[in-house]
Amino acid sequence: MSSTKTPIVLIHGLWMTPKSWETWAERYRALGHEVIVPGWPGIDDRDVADIREHPEALRGIGLQQIADHYERIIRALPEKPIIMGHSFGGVLTQILADRGLGVAYVGVAPGQPAGIRTLPLSTVRTGFPILSNPFARNGAKPISKGHFHFTFGNDLDRAASDAIWQDQAVNSYNRVFFEGVSSAVLGRGPSKVDFGRADRAPLLVIAGEIDHVVPPAIAKAIVKRYRSSGSSAVVEYREFAGRTHRLVSQDGWEEIADLALDWALEHAVPQQV
Structure with a gap:
């Protein structure tokens, strides 16, 4: 792998904290990269137990505030x-790409930005505990062990999935989920990006074959939308067999982490001195 010391920012997803990136972050730091893994507002550097016990800081925060x-x-x-x-975090990566903030971007099982209406049944099911109660739009609902097993641990037996839940899972930012779904359906809102932006740095979209949250149908729809926009900006797709939504930590994560970094370093836009 290249020894270029480009800094790397890793953005976690819903129900997770920066701890979910420990695998990739440690691997990249061992290669000499500065790796920055900030928490979403309200999570920051708090530990999982504290967030579960005091989720108040997560309530009412939306995509715009996090971006x-x-x-x-x-x-x-x-x-x-x-x-x-x-x-x-992959939705946020696309929003930040639209703002021109990086030299290359990688969406790992990324959610769809505004206007991509592909919503497989498994994706709908993952959001049902939140979306079923619109009166709790600004709440911070915990994820149950059973729902975590379907969403993140569908390659594992229940005991192994429960152990990861105990170590990593935190409450939801309900508003983020409502905004993400409504933006995707309506084609507007805080996740809206300019798919046709010509000066966007290269973007790689990575999908897992058996991901229940962002199955390949969504990842492919994202890539198709960018490619059909008329922009010459690079957008590429990779899919990994037998991988779930837990691409960053599932057995064999090293292969994906290495591909993501090698691709990003190869395609990174040169910075002006």
């Missing part, structure tokens, strides 16, 4: 980074 939070962090860096995001 602005990451933009402030990235603009404070001495140079533009590679930006990688998982799940809803």
Whole structure:
């Protein structure tokens, strides 16, 4: 792998904290990269137990606020980074790409931005505990062990999935989920991006074959939308057999982490000196 020391920003997804990126972050740091893994506003550097016990800081926070939070962090860096995001972090990665903040982008099982209406039944099921109660739009609902097993641990037996839930899972930002779904359906809202932007740095979309949250149908629809926009900006797709939504930590994650970084370094837009 290249020894280029481009900084890397990793963005976690819903129900997770920066801890979900420990695997990739440690691997990239061992290669000499500065790796920045900020938490969403309200999560910051808090531990999982504290967030579960005191989820109040997660309530009412939306995609715009989270994207602005990451933009402030990235603009404070001495140079533009590679930006990688998982799940809803992949939506944020696309929003930040639309703002021109990185030299290359990787969406790992990324959620869809506004206007991509592909919603397989498994995706709808993953959001049902939140979407079924619109009166809790600004709440912070915990994810049950059973729902976590369907959403993140569908390659594991229940005991192994429960162990990961105990170690990593936190409450939801309900507003983020409502905004993500409504933006996708209506084609407007805080996740809206300019698919046709010609000066966007290269984007790689990675999907897992048996992902229940962002199955390949969604990932392919994202790539198709960018490619059909008329933009010459690079957008590529990779799919991994037997992989779930837990692409960043499922057995064999090293292969995906290495591909993501190699691709990003190869395609990164040169920075002006």
